[in-house]
Structure formats: C-alpha cells, structure tokens
Amino acid sequence: xxxxxxxxxxxxxxxxxxxxxxxxxxxxxxxxxxxxxxxxxxxxxxxxxxxxxxxxxxxxxxxxxxxxxxxxxxxxxxxxxxxxxxxxxxxxxxxxxxxxxxxxxxxxxxxxxxxxxxxxxxxxxxxxxxxxxxxxxxxxxxxxxxxxxxxxxxxxxxxxxxxxxxxxxxxxxxxxxxxxxxxxxxxxxxxxxxxxxxxxxxxxxxxxxxxxxxxxxxxxxxxxxxxxxxxxxxxxxxxxxxxxxxxxxxxxxxxxxxxxxxxxxxxxxxxxxxxxxxxxxxxxxxxxxxxxxxxxxxxxxxxxxxxxxxxxxxxxxxxxxxxxxxxxxxxxxxxxxxxxxxxxxxxxxxxxxxxxxxxxxxxxxxxxxxxxxxxxxxxxxxxxxxxxxxxxxxxxxxxxxxxxxxxxxxxxxxxxxxxxxxxxxxxxxxxxxxxxxxxxxxxxxxxxxxxxxxxxxxxxxxxxxxxxxxxxxxxxxxxxxxxxxxxxxxxxxxxxxxxxxxxxxxxxxxxxxxxxxxxxxxxxxxxxxxxxxxxxxxxxxxxxxxxxxxxxxxxxxxxxxxxxxxxxxxxxxxxxxxxxxxxxxxxxxxxxxxxxxxxxxxxxxxxxxxxxxxxxxxxxxxxxxxxxxxxxxxxxxxxxxxxxxxxxxxxxxxxxxxxxxxxxxxxxxxxxxxxxxxxxxxxxxxxxxxxxxxxxxxxxxxxxxxxxxxxxxxxxxxxxxxxxxxxxxxxxxxxxxxxxxxxxxxxxxxxxxxxxxxxxxxxxxxxxxxxxxxxxxxxxxxxxxxxxxxxxxxxxxxxxxxxxxxxxxxxxxxxxxxxxxxxxxxxxxxxxxxxxxxxxxxxxxxxxxxx
Numbered sequence: 001x002x003x004x005x006x007x008x009x010x011x012x013x014x015x016x017x018x019x020x021x022x023x024x025x026x027x028x029x030x031x032x033x034x035x036x037x038x039x040x041x042x043x044x045x046x047x048x049x050x051x052x053x054x055x056x057x058x059x060x061x062x063x064x065x066x067x068x069x070x071x072x073x074x075x076x077x078x079x080x081x082x083x084x085x086x087x088x089x090x091x092x093x094x095x096x097x098x099x100x101x102x103x104x105x106x107x108x109x110x111x112x113x114x115x116x117x118x119x120x121x122x123x124x125x126x127x128x129x130x131x132x133x134x135x136x137x138x139x140x141x142x143x144x145x146x147x148x149x150x151x152x153x154x155x156x157x158x159x160x161x162x163x164x165x166x167x168x169x170x171x172x173x174x175x176x177x178x179x180x181x182x183x184x185x186x187x188x189x190x191x192x193x194x195x196x197x198x199x200x201x202x203x204x205x206x207x208x209x210x211x212x213x214x215x216x217x218x219x220x221x222x223x224x225x226x227x228x229x230x231x232x233x234x235x236x237x238x239x240x241x242x243x244x245x246x247x248x249x250x251x252x253x254x255x256x257x258x259x260x261x262x263x264x265x266x267x268x269x270x271x272x273x274x275x276x277x278x279x280x281x282x283x284x285x286x287x288x289x290x291x292x293x294x295x296x297x298x299x300x301x302x303x304x305x306x307x308x309x310x311x312x313x314x315x316x317x318x319x320x321x322x323x324x325x326x327x328x329x330x331x332x333x334x335x336x337x338x339x340x341x342x343x344x345x346x347x348x349x350x351x352x353x354x355x356x357x358x359x360x361x362x363x364x365x366x367x368x369x370x371x372x373x374x375x376x377x378x379x380x381x382x383x384x385x386x387x388x389x390x391x392x393x394x395x396x397x398x399x400x401x402x403x404x405x406x407x408x409x410x411x412x413x414x415x416x417x418x419x420x421x422x423x424x425x426x427x428x429x430x431x432x433x434x435x436x437x438x439x440x441x442x443x444x445x446x447x448x449x450x451x452x453x454x455x456x457x458x459x460x461x462x463x464x465x466x467x468x469x470x471x472x473x474x475x476x477x478x479x480x481x482x483x484x485x486x487x488x489x490x491x492x493x494x495x496x497x498x499x500x501x502x503x504x505x506x507x508x509x510x511x512x513x514x515x516x517x518x519x520x521x522x523x524x525x526x527x528x529x530x531x532x533x534x535x536x537x538x539x540x541x542x543x544x545x546x547x548x549x550x551x552x553x554x555x556x557x558x559x560x561x562x563x564x565x566x567x568x569x570x571x572x573x574x575x576x577x578x579x580x581x582x583x584x585x586x587x588x589x590x591x592x593x594x595x596x597x598x599x600x601x602x603x604x605x606x607x608x609x610x611x612x613x614x615x616x617x618x619x620x621x622x623x624x625x626x627x628x629x630x631x632x633x634x635x636x637x638x639x640x641x642x643x644x645x646x647x648x649x650x651x652x653x654x655x656x657x658x659x660x661x662x663x664x665x666x667x668x669x670x671x672x673x674x675x676x677x678x679x680x681x682x683x684x685x686x687x688x689x690x691x692x693x694x695x696x697x698x699x700x701x702x703x704x705x706x707x708x709x710x711x712x713x714x715x716x717x718x719x720x721x722x723x724x725x726x727x728x729x730x731x732x733x734x735x736x737x738x739x740x741x742x743x744x745x746x747x748x749x750x751x752x753x754x755x756x757x758x759x760x761x762x763x764x765x766x767x768x769x770x771x772x773x774x775x776x777x778x779x780x781x782x783x784x785x786x787x788x789x790x791x792x793x794x795x796x797x798x799x800x801x802x803x804x805x806x807x808x809x810x811x812x813x814x815x816x817x818x819x820x821x822x823x824x825x826x827x828x829x830x831x832x833x834x835x836x837x838x839x840x841x842x843x844x845x846x847x848x849x850x851x
Contacts, residue, residue, distance in 0.1 A: 021695040036456055064268055065350065067239060068316035071150045072347065073382060074110035074354030075103060075362075076321060080747060081137060082114035082156040092359050096252075097143045102367045104147035107379070112320055112354050113140060113202065114156035116192045117180050124172065127179035134187055145194055152241060152320070153188070153356075154198035155180065161624060163200060165713040166216050167208045174223065181227045183559040189233030196239035198320070199224040202247035204273065206712060210245070214256040217245050225264055239268050241318065248436065249302050254309040261315055270311045274321040275302060275346075276356075277338060283328040285519055285526035288469060289560075291337040291506045299342050305348040319346055323356040329527040331562065333392025336377050340412075343681060344382035376468035385412035386467040394441070394460070395501070395563040397476040405441040406836045407472060414464040421460055438835060441472075449474055454500030477501045479565045480539075485738040489547035490672075490692030492541045492571060492736045496533070501565060503533040503540065507558040513802030513850075518549040542571070542736075544672050544693055552734055555808075556741070557766035558804035564786040566805050566841065570741045573734040579727045581641055586630065586705070587723040589614040594634025598704065601626035612684045612721035614649040620707065621717040622659070627708035628720070638700040644730050645689045645696075647723040654716035655681025657709075663694055664704045671695035675710065681720055691725075691734040694842055699718075744844040745772045746780070746818065761794055762830040768813050769823040777847045778817035782826060784840040790833035800851045810851050813844070 061069070083090040093099070103111060120133035137153070144151045153176075156164075166173040181197075188195060199221045205213045221242045228235050242261060244253040254273070261269050278298040280288035288294065310317045322342065327335055346353045354362065355378070362369055369375040380386045390408040409416070416434055419426045419441070426432055426445060433440045449457035454817065457476050461469040477500030485494050507523040508516040508530070516527040525531060530546035533539075540559065549572060557569040585592050591605055601622035611617040620628045651657055655678075662673030672695050676687065691697045711714040751765040770776050783800060784793060785808045796809035813826050830838055845851055 011101075013338070027325055029383070032788075040087075062267070062314050062316070064239065064270060065152075065311070065314075065316045068270060068318055068352050069350065070316065071110035071354075071564060072352040073108060073343075073378070074112060074150070074152075074352060074355055076112045076114060076200050076356050076358075076360035077103075077140070078114060078356055080114075081140065082116045084116055084157060084161070085119035086134070089209045090358075092145045093364050093551070095140055099364045099367075100140070100143040101147050102364075103362065104144075104149050106362060106369075106375075106502050106527075110152065110352070110354065111144050112152040112154070113137075113144065114154055114159040116161070117155055118158050118161045119179060124175065125583065127176045129180060130182045134183065138187060138490035141188070141191075141195060145192070149194075150308055151195045152198050152318075153184070153195065154201055154241075156201045159201045159203045160712055162713070163220070164204055164206045166220070167212070168713065169206050172804075174219075177220065178223060178227060180363075181224055182231065182298045185228050185235050189231055189235050191234060193238050194233055196241055196270070197228055198241035198243065198272065200243060203243060204246050211251070214253070214399040215405045217243075218256065218260050220642055221260055223270075225266070229266075233321065237268050239270055240266075241272050241320070243272050243320070247272075247321065249273040249306055251305055254305060258309055258313070258315065261301065270316050271306075272318045272320040273302075273306055274356075275299075275327045275342070276321070276323055277342065278329050279325070281330070281334075281338070282325040283526055283529075284326065284505065285524060285525035285529075286522040287505055287507075289334065291334045291341070295338065299345050303345055303349045303351060306351060311350050314623065317351045318353055319353040322353045323358040326528065327360075331393075331502070332371075332373075333389075336373060336386075336392070337388045337410075339374060340377045340381060340386045343378055343606055344385055347381060373468065373471065382464055385415045386412065387411050387437075387462060387470045389466045389470050389472070392470070392472050393502075393562055394446070394472055396446055396473045396476045398473065398476065398499075399452070400815070402443045402447045402450050403488070403837070404443050404613070405446060407439045407441065407743050407827075409437045409439050409462065409470070411437060411464065414466050417465055419460060419462055420469075422458055424667070426460075447476065450476055452476070454478060454498075456500075475500050475502075475563075476564055477565075480559070482559075482560060482567060482569055482740060484740065486696050487542075487736045487738070488576075488692035488732050489525060489550075489690060489732065489736065490544045490695055490697050491547070492738055494537055494542070494569065494738055496540045498533070498535055498538065501561040501563045502535075504560045504562050506531045506540075507560070507804040507806060508546075509556050509802070509804050509806070511554045511556065516550050516555045520549075523804060542738075544695070547573070547734070547736065548693065548732075556804045558806075560805065564839070564841075566785050568741050568804065570739050572739070573739045574737070575731075576643065576729050576733045576735050578729045579641060579643060581727045583646070583724040583726045583728075584642060585724050587618060587647075587720070589616045591630070594632060594637075596633055597629075598631040599627060599629045601628055601709070603628050605850070607719060610650055610652075610682075610684070610719055614721075617650075617721040618723075619717055619719050620715075622709035622715045623756065624711070624713055625709060626715075627659075627706045629704055629706045629708075631704050632702050637701050637702050639691060639696050639702065639725060640698045642691060642725040642727055643733055643816045644691060644726045644728050645694065645724070646726045646728060647687050648721045649676070649679055649687050650684050650719040650721075651679035651681045652717045652719060653681060655683075655718075656678050657715050657718045658711040659707050659715070660710045661689060661694070661705075661707055663696055663706065665696070665699055666701045673708075676707075677737040688726075688728060688730040690730045737750070744846055745776060746770055746844045746846065748782070748842045748844065750842070755832070756829070759829070760832060762791070762832055762838060764828045764830070765825055766828060766842065767823055767825050768818070770818040770820060773820050775820060776818045779815045779846075779848070780812050780813040780818060781810045781849075781851050782846040783808050783843050783851060784828075785846060786842060787840040788833070788836065788838055790836050791830045791838050794829040794831055795827075798851065802850050804843065810845075817846070 066755050079090040079092040120130040122128040205216050244257045258614035278295040280286040377386045388410045394405045433446050458470040458474045463469045481494040481497045515523045532541045552573045555571045559567045604619045607617045634827045657679040658677045660673040747769045749767040753762045756763050793809040801807045
C-alpha cells in the first residue's frame with residue numbers, strides 16, 4: 001500500500017489506549033528443504049495464540065495450503081523498511097527486536113516485511129545493494145523468524161518508483177530488478193522455508209493498456225521465479241508469492257495470475273491479492289457512510305472469486321494487505337462491522353489475511369492497541385463471529401422528550417447474555433426488552449443522560465456468550481450551529497458548534513442543482529479531501545482541493561450528522577479584486593540576490609536557449625522525484641502584498657512533463673502543492689498559481705520554493721523564465737464567503753399520526769402558515785429531510801435533487817403562493833412503519849425554488 005500512516009481516532013474522545021511458534025520447521029513444504037472473548041482482552045488473544053488447524057481438516061489440502069493456513073493471522077511492518085528514503089522517514093520508530101517480539105506476542109503467526117530497495121542500490125551495471133542496507137533487512141528478518149513468525153519479504157515501493165517504467169525502459173529495469181533479486185536470493189539462500197519472497201507490490205506500468213500491463217507483469221514474475229529457483233540453497237523450494245496487477249482482485253487480474261502460476265508448474269507458489277473494501281465506503285465519499293449491503297456484497301464477491309480462481313484449483317492465497325484506505329474517516333461502529341465481516345469471511349474461504357498496519361493499530365512505541373475493540377473483533381474472527389448492530393450510537397436531543405431507543409442486533413450466531421450500563425447490569429423487562437434481534441432500551445434508562453453538557457454520556461454494552469460485547473455510545477446533543485466565515489480558494493474554516501453531534505458527510509450543489517466539488521458524479525464529497533471536522537477547535541474546514549474543483553457562483557452545502565440532523569450552509573465564490581503594485585522577481589535572467597539554487601536535479605540557471613524574455617532562462621532535467629529547489633535567504637519575506645506565483649514554462653523538444661509546485665514556510669513542508677501536467681513542447685506558456693492554492697496567502701517566512709518531478713520516471717528537460725510573486729489575480733483566484741441560508745418565513749405545525757385502515761397508511765396533517773405582512777410567492781413545497789428509514793412518504797411528489805440535502809421526499813403545498821396571515825393544510829400519507837415511530841425534519845421551499 002502507498003499510504004504513509006493509519007490511525008483509528010474516535011472524534012469524541014482521546015485515542016484508545018495478531019500468533020507465534022518457536023519451531024523452525026516448516027509444515028507442508030515439498031522435499032528440500034477463542035475462547036469466549038468477553039471481558040478479558042488477554043483471554044481473547046490467548047485464544048488467538050492457541051488457535052490451530054485441526055489435522056483432520058488438513059488431510060485433503062496441498063502442502064502449500066497447509067503452509068498458508070499456518071500463517072493465519074498475519075500483519076505488515078508498514079512504513080519502516082519500505083519508507084523512502086530511509087527507515088524512519090515516515091515517522092515510524094526504528095524497528096527493534098523488542099518491537100518484533102511484541103508483535104509476535106499479540107498472536108500473529110506471520111509478518112510481511114515491505115522493503116523499498118531503490119534508494120539503497122548502486123548504479124548500473126552491477127546495481128549493488130548497499131551492504132549496510134542488506135544487513136539491516138537481514139537483521140529484521142532474523143528477529144522475525146526467531147520470534148516464531150513466518151516472514152514475507154518483498155520489493156515494495158520500487159513498484160512505482162522505477163519498475164513502472166518498464167515499458168519505456170525495459171532492459172534497464174529488468175537488469176536492475178534481476179540484480180536486486182539475485183542479491184536477495186544469495187543472502188537468504190540457506191534460510192528455512194518459513195521465509196518466503198514476494199516478487200513485487202501492487203505493480204502497475206506506465207503508458208500501456210491493461211492487457212499489455214499483464215504481459216509485463218507476467219515477464220517480471222517469471223523472471224523473479226527463475227532467479228530465485230536457480231540460486232541454490234533452500235531457494236529451490238522456497239515459497240514464492242506472486243501478485244495480481246495493482247494488487248487488485250478483479251477477475252481479469254486473477255485469471256492472468258492463475259495462468260502465470262500454472263505455466264510455472266511449481267507447487268510452492270502462493271497467489272496474493274490486497275483488499276481495502278468498497279472504495280466509497282473505505283474513504284467515505286459518495287454518501288457511503290455505513291457498512292451496508294454494497295460493502296458486504298463486495299467482500300463476498302472478492303473472496304468467493306479468489307477461492308474459485310485459486311484455492312479450488314490448488315493455489316493457496318494470502319490477502320497480503322487487508323484494511324481500510326482511510327480508517328480515520330469511518331465511524332467507529334461501521335469500521336468494526338467491516339473488519340468483523342471481512343476477516344471472518346476471508347478465513348471461511350481458506351485464505352490467510354495480513355493486516356496492513358503502520359503502527360496506527362498496534363502502537364510500536366507503547367506496545368498497546370490503539371483500539372481494543374478492534375483487537376477483540378479481529379481475535380474473535382479466527383474462531384467465530386462477533387456480535388454487531390445496526391448502530392453503535394444513541395442520540396438524545398436537548399429539548400425533546402426522551403423515548404425508547406431501538407437497536408437492531410446482529411448476533412451472528414451468538415446468544416444474548418445481558419445489557420450493561422457501564423458497570424451496572426440492567427434488568428430485562430423494566431430496563432430493556434429483546435424480541436428476536438430487536439433490542440429496545442427504555443426511556444427510563446436514558447432520561448437521566450439528557451441533561452448537562454453535550455457529548456458522550458455513557459456506554460451500553462451488549463454482552464453475549466462468545467466474543468466481545470457490542471458497545472453502544474449514548475450521546476446528548478443539540479442541532480449543530482454554524483456561523484458566517486470568509487476565506488479563499490485555499491480553504492474556508494466554518495465556525496461550528498457541534499453540540500455533541502458527529503459529522504458523517506457533506507453534500508455540495510450549485511444553485512442550478514449540479515454537483516460541486518472534485519466528485520462530479522455525486523453531491524456527497526469525500527471526507528478530509530473536501531471537508532474536515534475539528535471537534536476540539538469547533539470548526540469544519542472546506543479544503544483547497546474542494547475549491548480547486550469549483551467555479552464562481554453559489555454553492556449550497558448540507559452537512560449530515562450521525563444524529564440525523566442536517567445543517568444547511570451556503571458559500572459564495574467571487575473573483576478577487578487585484579491589490580495592484582509591482583511584482584517581486586524571483587528569476588529574471590538571473591536568480592534574485594535573495595534566492596539560491598538548492599536543487600537536487602540537473603539545473604542551469606544561465607540557460608541561453610530557449611528564453612522567454614531577456615537572455616537567459618532556467619533549464620531543469622529531473623530524475624524521478626528530483627526537483628528544482630530555490631531557497632530564500634533574504635530574511636522574513638512577507639507575501640501579503642501578492643496574489644499569485646507566475647512564471648513562463650516551455651516543455652522543450654519532448655514536452656509532457658509532470659511536476660508539482662510547492663513551498664515550505666519556516667522549513668515546514670506541510671503545505672499544499674499544485675500539479676503541472678502535460679507541459680506543451682516547444683511553446684512558452686504562462687502559468688498563474690494563486691498563492692492560496694499553495695497555502696501561502698498572506699504568509700511570511702517562506703524558506704523554499706520547489707518544482708518536483710512527480711511523473712514517476714525521469715523527466716525530459718523543461719525551461720522556466722520570468723518567475724515572480726505577483727499582484728496579478730488568477731482567473732481561478734476567488735474570495736469565498738460562507739453564510740447561513742435565509743430561512744423560509746413560513747411556519748410549520750404538525751398533527752399527530754392516525755392509521756387510515758382503508759388505505760393502510762399512517763396519516764398526518766401539516767399546517768403551513770405565513771405569519772408575515774406580505775405574500776410569500778409560490779410554488780411552495782414541504783420537504784421532509786431525514787425521514788426515518790422505517791417508512792416512506794406514499795404521496796410524495798418527488799425527491800429533492802436541485803437543493804441540498806438531496807433525496808428528501810416533498811409534496812406541493814401551493815402553486816400560487818400564500819397570502820399574509822394565511823394558512824394551508826396538507827395531508828401526508830406514510831407507509832406503516834415496521835418498528836418505531838416516524839420522524840423527519842420539515843422545511844419549506846418557496847419563491848420559485850425548484851426542489
């Protein structure tokens with residue numbers, strides 16, 4: 001995986017404070033060579049350690065299938081030896097023997113050690129691996145084997161650093177790849193077969209179609225196989241792991257890998273795929289905030305296909321990485337349900353899973369699990385199922401009467417034992433009822449929590465006979481309140497009093513009903529990429545990436561909260577007025593005296609041809625991730641007089657370059673960058689980048705300005721001239737103003753519900769009144785937001801799509817408007833709810849607004 005970190009925070013609280021064998025024998029290599037996880041996490045993982053495969057279950061299995069199942073469960077030592085350029089570059093602690101021993105002590109039977117070799121390999125023709133680096137890799141492998149774990153060793157981020165350039169640079173790439181694996185094979189030739197080699201990681205190739213890419217992958221993996229098998233020692237039978245294209249388990253990829261494995265006619269081969277779930281759920285976009293049928297179907301489809309393609313045909317499978325792409329964006333209960341279902345289903349299909357962990361799950365410094373609930377769920381998945389529910393949240397609204405709370409349990413074969421409120425066991429019948437799988441928590445239990453400060457008040461625990469309890473967090477809240485704000489396309493920070501609620505997602509639409517933001521196929525934008533809540537600072541931030549995909553005009557936002565509350569907000573984008581005044585040159589024929597060339601690319605600041613103006617320009621020839629890097633040495637530079645970074649760019653004879661422009665402030669590089677892609681050849685093009693897009697609007701203290709090659713390979717020479725900080729305004733440089741949408745002047749009064757036995761509908765009368773002194777123009781619509789999922793509005797005229805929130809049913813109240821002091825009644829007809837009451841939030845649209 002190419003993610004530098006993994007964390008599992010719960011926004012309402014501080015962060016929460018997989019099996020080993022000491023034998024060096026290797027089951028299943030061809031010649032040559034649980035408990036009740038209730039209250040105690042120690043018991044949970046004692047079970048995990050003691051878990052073993054019954055011999056009778058193995059009798060019909062191939063030796064390699066036995067080997068792979070003995071690896072269950074596994075984990076990854078992510079962000080260590082795979083980090084670029086050094087082991088500690090991505091923030092993980094330097095790996096020690098104690099870390100490895102602690103990982104093994106958690107119950108893990110196998111560990112995948114991702115290694116990126118590129119920065120530690122010498123030049124052609126020998127491509128010699130730095131002996132110190134090889135020694136370091138060997139040390140970590142030794143510690144892992146000594147701890148009793150199976151070990152998978154690979155070539156990791158090399159996949160995109162240089163292997164992906166194989167189509168354009170075939171012979172050099174293959175020579176380097178072959179040299180690296182020849183040296184790895186020689187170093188570990190006499191190691192036991194509890195060490196396995198993995199050819200590459202999530203391999204893709206630049207500039208070719210998928211079918212051609214599969215051909216290149218086949219060549220890469222068959223070359224890897226040939227090198228290892230001919231290298232002597234234990235390598236003749238060492239288990240080798242071959243991957244699908246990109247790590248993706250699409251059927252075409254698996255069929256291609258199956259054909260490769262069959263062609264090698266080698267019984268000691270393992271197939272590997274990676275799995276991070278249904279993408280929109282895994283990153284929280286497109287409105288997929290819950291673990292529901294689409295995500296479940298994705299798990300079933302993926303692992304059924306893997307079983308049918310490989311395991312059923314005698315090829316064992318390791319899911320070399322399993323997790324979520326962005327776990328910190330996923331509501332905690334939904335995250336637990338995902339891991340619970342995915343991991344048990346993997347095991348049920350005779351596959352072995354290896355958790356992708358970079359230290360965000362098991363803390364390698366404190367040796368504690370950051371999320372004990374997740375740990376317990378993963379442990380139980382090795383022996384059975386954990387109990388879950390449709391939610392792990394109960395919300396009590398300020399000012400509203402407290403009613404019974406209904407939770408639908410998924411017992412998953414377990415038996416309900418008790419319901420506890422903290423340390424107090426509640427009484428069946430008086431405090432709660434359980435009918436089938438429907439748990440009803442009585443209002444009398446909850447009422448005492450509907451007062452005082454907002455936030456989490458207590459945790460109810462559903463205790464069962466096997467596996468961990470399902471915890472339900474009771475929260476007291478009021479509808480969140482937002483305030484006006486002013487920002488730029490670099491970002492808008494919206495003051496938000498969350499009042500105990502939690503943000504689920506955000507809808508964004510222009511006033512004409514079209515979607516606004518980077519995801520143009522849905523109004524529901526991606527968490528963190530487009531918007532980000534900060535519960536401690538009481539803000540929701542709209543990001544520069546969100547505004548980079550918008551245009552001037554009005555955007556209607558709807559923030560959806562886990563309580564069901566929806567808060568509407570509106571942002572207006574208008575072109576900024578110019579400041580006027582002179583530019584500040586960085587380069588005009590020469591670097592300005594306050595700037596120096598600190599590049600790690602081949603840079604000539606006195607290039608004579610081509611030039612845009614004057615007599616000289618800057619030429620840049622950059623290898624992979626090399627950069628033109630300019631350092632400011634003139635003291636504390638104040639950028640508040642300037643709007644943009646401007647320069648002229650020429651792609652030279654070839655063109656097509658791709659690089660990112662960014663800066664550091666006071667040596668802090670955590671500022672956004674802007675991608676320049678497909679630079680035209682032999683043509684001077686003006687580039688105007690708003691400083692807001694670089695996070696530099698109004699900043700002082702700039703230390704470096706960089707242009708880094710982000711193409712993934714070597715970049716042909718390009719040229720830059722007339723580089724300035726400018727008062728010029730870019731066409732995309734917009735001022736962003738946030739405000740609360742004007743409320744409708746109409747009032748809404750609801751009657752109670754009555755059952756119409758003739759139509760078998762629940763009927764409610766709603767009165768819409770105009771208390772103002774003037775007529776409210778029509779047409780007028782009544783919209784039902786957040787309608788409870790247990791019913792539908794049978795007489796709806798449609799659902800909203802031009803206004804947010806979208807998908808809400810509505811009815812027409814009046815076509816011609818409503819006179820001053822007048823009222824009109826409308827009858828709503830609902831299908832009879834399956835359980836619980838009918839709830840919704842009503843609003844009106846008037847004055848020609850089209851729903």
